[in-house]
Amino acid sequence: MQQEEIWDVDAAQRYDTPGTGMFAPEVLGPTVDRLAELAGGGRALEFAIGTGRVAVPLAERGVPVTGIELSPPMITRLRTKADEATIPVIVGDMATAVAPGEYEVVYLVFNTLSNLLTQAEQVACFRNAARHLSPGGRFVIELWVPELRKLPPGQQAMVWNCEPGYIGLDTYDVLRQQVVSHHFTFDESRQAQLYRSPHRYIWPAELDLMAQLAGLELETRHADWSGSDFTAESRSHVSVYRVQRDQAAVGGLTS
The missing domain is CATH 3.40.50.150 (Vaccinia Virus protein VP39)
Incomplete structure (x- = not known):
């Protein structure tokens, strides 16, 4: 993207x-x-x-x-x-x-x-x-x-923020030093919206x-x-x- x-x-x-x-x-x-x-x-x-x-x-x-x-x-x-x-x-x-x-x-x-x-x-x-x-x-x-110390061996994703109506998590590609941030927003319904952004840490x-x-x-x-x-x-x-x-x-x- x-x-x-x-x-x-x-x-x-x-x-x-x-x-x-x-x-x-x-x-x-x-x-x-x-x-x-x-x-x-x-x-x-x-x-x-x-x-x-x-x-x-x-x-x-x-x-x-x-x-x-x-x-x-x-x-x-x-x-x-x-x-x-x-x-x-x-x-x-x-x-x-x-x-x-x-x-x-x-x-x-x-x-x-x-x-x-x-x-x-x-x-x-x-x-x-x-x-x-x-x-x-x-x-x-x-x-x-970069918070790689919090990423257990074999795990590619880490939640970095969780609050009412919002969850933020990052997925890591440690070989390429890349991370994609995923931002989920939601309300009382069963639907959620996702916004993603790529980064190089x-x-x-x-x-x-x-x-x-x-x-x-x-x-x-x-x-x-x-x-x-x-x-x-x-x-x-x-x-x-x-x-x-x-x-x-x-x-x-x-x-």
């Missing part, structure tokens, strides 16, 4: 959940606070900007934000919140599309890097981020930690190597946007990569 097929009109219409889930103030507030701090008064570029969950409040904080987004329906949804002059958006793939100018921070949140399904595409995404960064700029990634160490290939180095890694310590038990991380000093000295990467 192609990403264009996943992020269609239906997905865009159900994406926003104001005040709850990833739109909850306790989730979104620390995200915007940290990104505004890292931007330091400079410009920000969001890969896979979507409907503007992060970009809109970040722009409201006075940070000039530009976006790259593959899905026209998601951009249409964003345009109900902010016009092109406020948040310009380039239509294209975050691994290859180019936005004009340089940025103090490029960011990619909520596990979206895993939407790129090959290692080569993920490496290209890092290089694309580095291409857009000003000397000393930062690339920020929010990503989940990435270990933090592999992520760090991708950064090195792009001329970036790990600056900080925390378990969340509030700066909690990253430990062996952390289920996700926020990693900040910075343009390597020798690259910054020559004005950054050109390839």
Whole structure:
């Protein structure tokens, strides 16, 4: 399944959940606070900007934000919140599309890097981020930690969330480092709806190597946007990569 097929009109219409889930103030507030701090008064570029969950409040904080987004329906949804002059958006793939100018921070949140399904595409995404960064700029990634320790030998699926009206489970292909997330929603009837999305999971160490290939180095890694310590038990991380000093000295990467 192609990403264009996943992020269609239906997905865009159900994406926003104001005040709850990833739109909850306790989730979104620390995200915007940290990104505004890292931007330091400079410009920000969001890969896979979507409907503007992060970009809109970040722009409201006075940070000039530009976006790259593959899905026209998601951009249409964003345009109900902010016009092109406020948040310009380039239509294209975050691994290859180019936005004009340089940025103090490029960011990619909520596990979206895993939407790129090959290692080569993920490496290209890092290089694309580095291409857009000003000397000393930062690339920020929010990503989940693969939970293979919870997958018993011989079992391919794991339930990761179960609550009234919703069950989330992942099926793993450990040979190809692929996972498909299955989201089941249901009510009191006998019917249920299924939404699926494919991903390529990435270990933090592999992520760090991708950064090195792009001329970036790990600056900080925390378990969340509030700066909690990253430990062996952390289920996700926020990693900040910075343009390597020798690259910054020559004005950054050109390839």
